[in-house]
Amino acid sequence: MSKTVAVVLALICLMLFPTTSKAQLIPSGNVYAGVAYADSVDVVNRLTFRGWDASVEAFPFHRFAYLGIVLDGSGVYRTGVRQYNVVIGPRVSMNIGKWRPFVHAMGGIQLTNSSGSSFKPAAIDIGGGVDRKLPFKNFSWRLQFDYVHTHLLSANQNEYRGSTGIVWRF
Numbered sequence: 001m002s003k004t005v006a007v008v009l010a011l012i013c014l015m016l017f018p019t020t021s022k023a024q025l026i027p028s029g030n031v032y033a034g035v036a037y038a039d040s041v042d043v044v045n046r047l048t049f050r051g052w053d054a055s056v057e058a059f060p061f062h063r064f065a066y067l068g069i070v071l072d073g074s075g076v077y078r079t080g081v082r083q084y085n086v087v088i089g090p091r092v093s094m095n096i097g098k099w100r101p102f103v104h105a106m107g108g109i110q111l112t113n114s115s116g117s118s119f120k121p122a123a124i125d126i127g128g129g130v131d132r133k134l135p136f137k138n139f140s141w142r143l144q145f146d147y148v149h150t151h152l153l154s155a156n157q158n159e160y161r162g163s164t165g166i167v168w169r170f
Contacts, residue, residue, distance in 0.1 A: 029058040029068065032142055034165015038076045040083075041158050049076035049083065053144070053163035057091060066094050070104055072125065074161070084111045085148060087125045100140065103128035110150050121152035131167050140167040 031054075038049040055072040059065060068091045075084045089106030110123040127146030134140055141164070148159040 028170065029056065030140075030167050030169045031056050032144075032165060032167045034142060034144075034163045036074055036076060036161055036163035038083075038159050038161040040160075047078060047081065049078050049081070051076035051083075053161070053165070066092055068093065070106060072106060072108075074163075076161070080115055082113045085109075085123055085125065087123055089125070098133040100131040100133075101128070102130070110148070119152055121150040121157075124149045127161075138169045140169065141165075142167045 033054045034052070036049075036051045036053040038051065040047045040049065051074060053072070053074040055070050057068045057070045059068045061067055069088070070091045071086075071088045073084070073086050075082070077083070085108065087106035087108030089104060091102050091104035093100055093102035104125070104127060106125040108123050108125070110119075110121055112119045112121075125146050125148045127144060129142055129144030131140040131142045144163045146159075146161045146163075148161060150157045150159075
């Protein structure tokens with residue numbers, strides 16, 4: 001499963017950045033880094049986590065300025081449990097004055113380390129949020145909420161994650 005995900009991510013990256021003759025690899029986009037709080041519910045347990053969330057968004061389609069491709073990574077932690085998500089997918093957004101609301105649907109993989117055991121289920125991430133422009137040029141503040149669903153060993157895990165942080169636009 002992990003080799004398949006790596007091949008798919010590599011192909012998507014090659015499609016996003018096909019020309020090396022441009023001065024920049026990504027003509028427009030943004031980078032986000034922030035803190036995250038997650039509430040995870042499986043069949044038996046309800047766990048809360050704290051951690052980080054980061055993403056890179058590119059706008060490769062000049063005709064569709066509202067459509068971006070996002071690569072998102074996050075890590076959340078609690079005593080004895082570490083959980084990492086890497087997902088990729090489309091994001092639709094629009095500018096309304098100083099605000100930029102967005103929604104996204106992404107897929108990828110989750111790595112969970114718990115009590116010496118490691119699990120790697122597929123992950124589906126559906127969410128959205130809003131960016132608010134700051135007085136500093138090219139910077140915004142983001143508030144984002146996500147629902148992450150995984151399925152492992154005939155059990156579903158539902159995670160609700162909120163994150164906030166700084167966005168740099170280029």
